[in-house]
Amino acid sequence: MSEQHVQSVLHSAPGSGAELLEELGMVLYVGAALIFVVVMGLLLHAVFSRRLRASARAWVIGGGIVFPAVTLFVLLTYSLAVGSAVSALNSGTALQLLLNCFGIDSNARIPPPLPGTLRINVVGKQWWWEVRYRAADGELRNVPLANELRIPVDEPVELMVSSGDVIHSFWVPSLAGKVDMIPGRTNRLVVRTSEPGIYRGQCAEYCGGQHALMALYVVAEPRERFYDWLRNQAQPARAPTDPFLRSGYDAFMQGRCPECHTVRGTPAEGTSGPDLTHIGGRHSLAAGVLKNHIGTMAGWIAGSQDVKPGNLMPDSEIHTGSQLRALAAWLESLE
Numbered sequence: 001m002s003e004q005h006v007q008s009v010l011h012s013a014p015g016s017g018a019e020l021l022e023e024l025g026m027v028l029y030v031g032a033a034l035i036f037v038v039v040m041g042l043l044l045h046a047v048f049s050r051r052l053r054a055s056a057r058a059w060v061i062g063g064g065i066v067f068p069a070v071t072l073f074v075l076l077t078y079s080l081a082v083g084s085a086v087s088a089l090n091s092g093t094a095l096q097l098l099l100n101c102f103g104i105d106s107n108a109r110i111p112p113p114l115p116g117t118l119r120i121n122v123v124g125k126q127w128w129w130e131v132r133y134r135a136a137d138g139e140l141r142n143v144p145l146a147n148e149l150r151i152p153v154d155e156p157v158e159l160m161v162s163s164g165d166v167i168h169s170f171w172v173p174s175l176a177g178k179v180d181m182i183p184g185r186t187n188r189l190v191v192r193t194s195e196p197g198i199y200r201g202q203c204a205e206y207c208g209g210q211h212a213l214m215a216l217y218v219v220a221e222p223r224e225r226f227y228d229w230l231r232n233q234a235q236p237a238r239a240p241t242d243p244f245l246r247s248g249y250d251a252f253m254q255g256r257c258p259e260c261h262t263v264r265g266t267p268a269e270g271t272s273g274p275d276l277t278h279i280g281g282r283h284s285l286a287a288g289v290l291k292n293h294i295g296t297m298a299g300w301i302a303g304s305q306d307v308k309p310g311n312l313m314p315d316s317e318i319h320t321g322s323q324l325r326a327l328a329a330w331l332e333s334l335e
């Protein structure tokens with residue numbers, strides 16, 4: 001498995017928007033430090049030196065009006081340019097961006113995807129992420145997934161983010177800035193990186209009791225591997241062949257699980273919980289909370305309310321160990 005990166009605003013992925021944001025931060029910190037030093041120097045000069053070289057008027061106009069106006073104008077232009085480069089494929093003009101800041105016509109401004117751009121819809125829910133791939137390629141249209149994103153490296157990928165309940169915020173600090181997920185509105189974010197690996201993200205807007213346990217992983221991999229993966233994700237689940245997995249499948253279908261979960265290719269078509277068609281292939285369970293393996297799977301099913309109190313999945317009504325083992329094994333076999 002490729003390298004897992006720490007979640008950090010100080011470690012931006014090469015070729016990502018986060019790299020530009022880090023640069024912007026550097027310019028602001030260093031610039032502010034320089035200005036601070038100069039101002040303190042002038043202060044000391046004023047206190048200890050008797051002689052005034054320039055007139056008071058020149059100081060007020062030069063240092064109090066012209067200098068801040070010029071500096072702020074340059075910084076505003078620079079940060080707008082960075083913002084537009086980070087958020088858009090084809091950056092808008094500064095004026096469009098300003099209008100957008102004031103919420104003017106921002107929905108109408110989301111341009112159609114460039115030909116060939118991969119588009120992923122991500123919907124924040126309490127407390128997990130619904131993910132839907134929409135590839136230009138006809139047969140891969142509309143692949144519903146959850147709690148994990150995969151992207152090809154060296155390619156811009158367009159994320160359309162929104163919310164199914166309260167306000168959330170999509171934030172993978174090594175890849176891009178934060179984007180709010182707002183009910184009834186779709187925001188757009190473009191991510192890219194040239195370094196394969198696993199990047200951790202986190203909901204960045206308080207969204208209720210388990211907000212802190214709403215994370216996700218973004219897996220960046222080479223184009224070929226990515227499309228193999230996507231083609232596999234588009235497939236329905238394979239029917240269980242051996243009797244043990246079959247009994248796990250039966251436990252799932254007889255319990256309440258299908259009310260809330262979809263496993264494509266089976267009668268389970270619930271939509272209030274994450275799609276489980278390929279749950280076995282994900283890195284984590286319950287939105288980045290548990291590492292995904294058969295032990296954590298059984299633990300989650302038996303006691304999801306202990307792991308993530310108040311989450312919208314009830315503890316299961318499955319009481320025998322053998323049923324639970326079979327159920328966890330069947331779910332883990334769905335890769």
Ligand SMILES: [Cu+2]
Nearest residue numbers: 168203207214
């Ligand atoms: Cu959230």
